[in-house]
Structure formats: structure tokens, C-alpha cells
Amino acid sequence: MHPEASADLESLDATLTTVEKVVDLDELRRRIDELEMQASDPDLWNNQDHAQKVTSELSHAQSELRRVTELRSRLDDLPVLYELAEAEEGDDQAAAIADADAERADLRRDIAAMEVKTMLAGEYDPREALVNIRSGAGGVDAADWAQMLMRMYIRWAEQHGHSVEVYDTSYAEEAGLKSATFAIKAPYMYGTLSVEQGTHRLVRISPFDNQGRRQTSFAEVEVLPVVETTDHIDIDENDLRVDVYRSSGPGGQSVNTTDSAVRLTHVPTGIVVTCQNEKSQLQNKAAAMRVLQARLLERKRLEERAQMDALKSDTGASWGNQMRSYVLQPYQMVKDLRTNVESNNPSAILDGDLDRFIEAGIRWRMDENA
Template sequence: MLDLDLNARIKAVRASYADIAAVSDLPRLDREIAELEEQAVAPNLWDDPEAAQKVTSGLSHRQARVKRLRGVESRLDDLDVLLELALEMEDEESAAEAEAELASLESLVQDLEVQTMLSGEYDERSAVVTIRSGAGGDDATDFAEMLLRMYLRWAEHRGYSTKMMDTSYAEGAGIKSATFEVDAPYAFGTLSVEAGTHRLARISPFGSADKRQTSFAGVEVIPLLEEATEVEIPETDIRVDVYRSSGPGGQSVNTTDSAVRLTHIPTGIVVSMQNEKSQIQNRAAAMRVLQTRLLLLQREEEAAKKKELAGSITASWGDQIRSYFLYGQQLVKDLRTGHESSQPDAVFDGDLDGFIAAGIRWRSLSKDD
């Protein structure tokens, strides 16, 4: 007799999915998709490239979310059929398949549940992630490259599209900095909890004394805005430098001065782009990122001023968010949520979902306090 009772778990998944579908408001998403589809086929759509990008991006993101939501419902119905077949035929192979499918759906619904907590103004947008090495010499630049690979692997596991925008290689190991785009619905809201200072403690592979080395890297996450028209930047406030794109070891990967570095003189913000084919494209991409950073800086200053006027400034836990221990104990621990993993190799290979979900829940609870 085949012992397979998954009814309670299936019922729990269905209940969670029903709540998620209600919060997501599928009828509203369907209406928005219909409106955007109508705009997308307009003959003059690309007369305004920025507006066209906004339409096509909004359409693809909503279509992807609806497909994901309705896919869960369809898979739950198929699971009922598979489970019924396994019990009727006492088929152990079908039973194992049903259990595996249920586990997959539980994980997916948990992911969707976390996504419902993302209600910020820019949360549904794609993300631009910048990683910079900090204190620690070669260990820090190597650590920055480890983090770059970690986030790219995380995106790859989830089927998200990524695009490198700029990379500055270190003279020794690793990278000084790297900027890349993650094009997926809610990429910014999801990855924004990764922003902050990351710390690595390990026996340095670059020293000869076998001593423990601590190094740091910073992660910045901003939303990808199709246009940042709220921020006007006078040409006199920008210094533009052009140079040749380069790869590891300083080898030239471009024979023209197509890379662009923009420096916003009043704030000191620097944005570099070298991965587009032309100087014009790199400058446009760099300007869009600069505008976004200035817009967010403006919002942060306004929010800080409001808190100051209200007399409600509270102490922060600081920028350091996570520690990675690769000596003695093998451990990755988030300092805000307490979430940890004893498998740092898996984390560096992109197994970040647990940390990200815990971070989103922590932030949601912090807002409610």
C-alpha cells in the first residue's frame, strides 16, 4: 500500500497562493497588460525611445508576473491529477514526482509571498548593481570579484537576464569595481536588501604568513529608471572623460576611445560605462545611472530632513550587513536578520534566496515598528 498523504501541504500551498493572487490583483494586471499592448503596437511608438522603453519594459514585467502566478495555479491542478494517479496505480515513481513537484511549488509560492512585501516606489523595476572593493588589498579585490560572481550566479539560477555595464580590474587579483544590470520584475526590490558592506574573513591566499585576513566590499543597488526627468543636470556640473575600454591585465579590448566616465562635480559621484559599442551609447547609459543616483540622493536628503524636523532620528545598525567566514567555522551570517548558512561555497555559487527573503521580511517588519 502506497503511503502518500500530501493533502495538508497542498492545501497550505493553495491557501498561500490564493492570498498572493488576491494581493497581486490579477484582473488589474490583465487590464494594464491590455493597455500596454495597445500602446506597444502604435506605429509612432519609437518616435520617443525613452517612452517606448518604458512601455515595453512595463509590459514584459507584467506579463512575466501574470505568467508566473497563473503557472502556479496550473501546476497545482496538474499536481492533483498526478497525486490521484499515483495513489490509484500505487506507482512509486509518480509518487516521487508528485513530492518533488510539491516541494518546488512550496518554494515558488514562498518566493511569491516575499515578493508581495515589495511595495516601494521603485521595487518592481530592474536593478543596477555596483560592487566596489574596500579595505584589504588583494583580498578585497578578490572578494569583490567573488561577490560579482555570486550575484550573477543567483540571477542565472533564477533565469534573470544580466548585462555587464562596466568593470574596473585590479592590478593584482580580482576587480576594483563592477556595475551590471539585472533585468527582471522586482529585481530592485529583491536585491535592494543586499546593499551595504560585506565582510570576508579567511586565511589569505595572497600572503605567506598563513594569517587570518579581513577584507571588505561594498554593494550598491539602484533601480533602473527609463528616464529620470525629475533631475536636471547642468552641463557645467559634469566632467566627461573618455578612454579606451580595457580587459584583464590592461589588454585593450577596443581600438577607439568609446568608454565614458562622468563625474558630477557638486557631489563627487562618478559613473563609468564601457560595455556599449559606441561612446554615444556609453554616455547615454552613464547619464541615466547618474540621474538615478542623484534622484535617490535627493529623496534620501528629503527623507532625512523630514525625520530631523520630526525629531525622530534613530540609531542605525550601520552599513555592514553580512559576514563570510572561510576559516575554522565555515559560515555566512547576516547581521541584521540572524539568517545564516554553514555552506559558504553554495552561497558564493548564488544560493542567496534564504538571505534575501529574510532581509525583505526584516525590512518589512522594521517599517511596521
């Protein structure tokens, strides 16, 4: 085996060994056994929220164990691949070595992605994520951009097998969205997606400009951890103002026909939450309460860092605090302004191919907090 390949395999083994220690495979197997016992309980689905939590955690734990053991198996197989390649002759040997080199490159990328997962050690990182997207400067283009971003994150979630629950979509008059709130329901989604928080900038030829001029527009992405019962976020009903109104925008039966949409105002903090995507007023109020609790939890967390008003999120999506730029014209490029990771294929990124950007963001955050 070539000395470079041999040294690389040693480096990959060291990295994967560290990952295995951090993941703690014995503890992970014990937790899977425990969750499987809970999942086999015939009374599990008497409490749907608890049942979904158990099955989601079990699926995540099984996937995590499978990923790590498959990486170890592939790494153990690589020296054999090189031995078999070197036993070939002529063109066959060159092709076999190229195949082994390609598998080594793929394995290096996959181990690096798994290593990033072990960096999610924050207090709220294991939680599901609540994502809020708001259009910023740029008029109708910004509203359209907010809708494109919502689609991007939902596509990313679907590609990874994560379920999405949309709580609220506030449609703009001409096209796109003023704002949207949705939950991505899988473990570690908050830790994973919190690096996506910030202002996203789009540059393109506006489809809404009959003169075909280039337009720059902005949208703000906010990511919150979903509240759990252990958080003790109590809301006094006397502190709430509840308004009901008729849902707006596209919808099926029961939408636009009754006053089922709900707006909650938390008077002490001024936080306002709306929900209109469920069929009944009761369901919308319950969903809005979950979002409000998440906002209050985030406020509490930020207060511990002496950032009292950070949750207002009234940062004004504009040039000042952008974290990623998406250029569709005059050239094509997506560039993260914190990590300098870039891609010349915006259509793939907008279709959910975000892993490189998210992984780099998690590494960047870890370096910033070191």
C-alpha cells in the same frame, strides 16, 4: 488524506488566494493585452529604449501570470495526487504518498517565493536596478572579493533570464576590482536586490599570501533604482566637470587605444561617476549620465528621509555595518546577519544561488517597516 496534509493544503490555498488578489489577475491580463498591442506596432523599434521597456515589461507580466496560474493548477492537482496514492497498496502506497508530500513541500516553497514578490510595493521597487560594488578593507583580497561578488550577481541575473549591462569596471593593480557598476535590466530588480545593499565579508585562506594565512576582506554593495523620464532629475551642464581618459584593464578593440573613458563630477554634491566599458566617448558619457541621475534620484529619496549624506556611500566597508558573512575556511558557511538565514554551500551561493537570502531579506525589510 492525512489531517496534517489537509490542513496544510487549506493554508496554502489561503496564501495563494491572497497572492492572486494582490497580483490582480484580471488587471494583469488586461495589461498583457495592452503591451502585446504595443509590441506588435511595426514602428515600435524606432525608439529602442521604449521598445526594450515594452518588451521587458511584457515578458515580466507574462511570466508573472504563468507562475500564478501554474501554482493554482498544481495546488488543485494535489488532492487528486493524495487520492490516487491512498488507492495504492503496500509499498506502492507509501512511495506514492511520499511523492505527494514532496510535491506539497515544493509547492509550499514556490508559493512562499511568489508571496515575497507581492511585498515589493515601494515607490521605486518596480524599477530596474543599478548595482555598484566597491572593494573595502583587505587589500588585494578585497579587490578579488569585489570581482567575486560581481560575478555572483551577474550569475544570479543570468539564471533568472535577466540581461545585464556593465557600465564601468575599475581594475585593481594586482588582481580583482576597485569598483564596478552594472545594470540588471528587468522589472522589479530594484525592489528585489535593494536588500543586498551593505557590507559583505569574506573569510578564507588568501590565494595571494605565500604563507597561506587566513584573510578577512570586505566589499560594499550599493543598489540604486534606474532613473525614468518621469523622475525629472535635471542636471545643469554648468554643474558638471567632464574628464576623459584612456580605459584600463582587459578589453577588446577600441579599449586602451583612445581617450574614450569618461569621469563625471557633479560639483554641487561631489558625486563622481566613471564609465569606460563602451566603445566611444559619447556612449560612455551617456552611460555615466544614467548612473549619475540614479545617484541623484537616490539622494533625493534619502533627503526625504532626512538622511542627507547617505548617498556618499563612504561607509568604510568593515566590521561595523556588515550584512552577510561568507566563510570558506576553516569551515564553510554563508550567513545573513539580519535574517540568520545560512547555507553550508558557499560555492553554490557564489555561483548565483541567492534566492533564499533575497526572499528572507525582503520579508525582514517588511517586518522592519511594519
